[in-house]
Amino acid sequence: MDGKRYTNLSSELRRVFGEKVGKLALDGGFTCPNRDGRLGNRGCIYCGERGAGEFTHKKIPISEQIRFQTLDNYKKWGASKYIAYFQSFTNTYAPLDRLKELYDEALANPGIVGLAIATRPDCLPEDVLDYLEELNRRTYLWVELGLQTIHQDTASLIRRRYPLSAYDEAVEKLKERKLRTVTHLILGLPGETSEKILESVDHVAKTGTWGIKLHSLYIQRDTDLYGLYKKDPFPLMDKEDYVKLASEALTRLSEDMVVHRITGDGEKSLLYKPEWSADKLGVISSIDRYMKENNLKQGCRFKL
Template sequence: MDAARLASRVNLLGPWLRRVMGGPARKISLDPGLGCPHRPEGVGPGGCLYCPPGGSGPGRGGTLSEQLEHGLDRLRARRGPTPRALAYFQAYTATNAPAQVLEPLFMEVARHPAVAGIIVATRPDCLPPATWELLAELARRRPLWLELGLQSAHDATLTRINRGHDVACFDQALAQAHARGLRVVAHVILGLPGEDMGHTNATARHLAQGGVWGVKLHNLMVLAGAPLAHEHRAGGLALWNQEEYARAAAAFLARLPRRVLVHRLAADPGPDRLLAPGWAADKDAVLRAIAQAMEEDNLRQGDLA
């Protein structure tokens, strides 16, 4: 019921996938073992404030082929028609290697007959020219989109969360993707330290002007092992409540053009990792709150774009 309430007001990814893929589609998370250039063991100064040791992906063992087959087995075991498989290079930074290293990894997956599409999650500062050409070639073989972390369109916030790049870096990467006809999904976190709804509304307007294909919204969370956990324990971190997040998400969506696909509206943390806020553990309740906020304010995606 909540999905129907949201779908009447928001351009959600699910219906688009069913139209384009000819049926339901599901992601298979893959970990190519490339790590992140912004982690202590890499060349960066320590990672993002909110990022736990395991990164954003769940982490998988085995070769890519083994991970892919395991995911396909799970899809085949589902009741009803087998969903189309979307190979999701999710863990850490999926382009954190030279193009000659990435090519056999990506092409191994692209050649698999069961893969209907490919998703590559990365940082805007980890895309040298040769990697752009590789991604363009990959997109000629399979439908592909690129997930790029922005988090906020405010440089002061990016510095505060130790993001390791500025807004201009994201904008430059978006322009490179547009030049090659590549779809970009921007990652954004609402409720970052020092930000209010005015900041998040401005981030929405920035993405609208930049012409992103999709957006992924996350609520700020404190996860075990993340640097943010130290601030939380010290009592120096103010987290939004569920209503504040829902209102901000509704206002954000109203400032996105209707054509932008919304890939996610709330984070889906593992219960073993979530330290705060407690309300983030119930994703269905968060989605209900967003739907209610949009209904109460009579907002639809694009109304204020």
């Protein structure tokens, strides 16, 4: 647990690979059905121009993106193994041959020991699931699903454009194929009370998803959420409340769920509010401190 009171991704990867493993955020040039007109044109209201992949390098070949990031970012951290993270937009939303080309290209690079693929639950047809199952036998793989909330009123407001049942079914199908799933939740969406947010956490905890990402809500200037806030400001969580809520969320997860993220991490130059969310390390250490002071641990309030 890296001295933490929850199972974080870096300690899990160290346990599996015996050393530090870095993550390289990649842009495979995908779009999203929620942006290309199939389901919608403007995407989820918090989605920026770069499709939730604010640190990626669109239009550069995958191998070059990997080489660039390996040299530029990770050499100084001493990692020699990496997960290739297909982050921007919907990374299974392309013909199967294209997916194979991209993922295989990533895996052919030295040091790449696994793949992380961010997608939507409604973009996992059977042939893609078959391929992911095969990939999972060849490498360490996980699939990320952006659920954000279980509540349909909020899902409509954020324009997610799939029902909770699609998420539940996708998790079941991924589990049947022994594929690891990581679920994203946003804490602090407009109109959601702490009780509603924790209902989403409890739901996800019960699905048996392998990992979770908890994001604090932040507003970037390049999103429709920014316009919504400017027109009709809604309450944003302050840091103290977020720290308490994220800590409470961690207590409700099963002990072995891998926590990939416990705060939001947007592009600083585009961040509008809340300012505190720019200090990612400060938020993480406040959560660590709060959990210690209150003798809380991941799983201590988990109920099946």
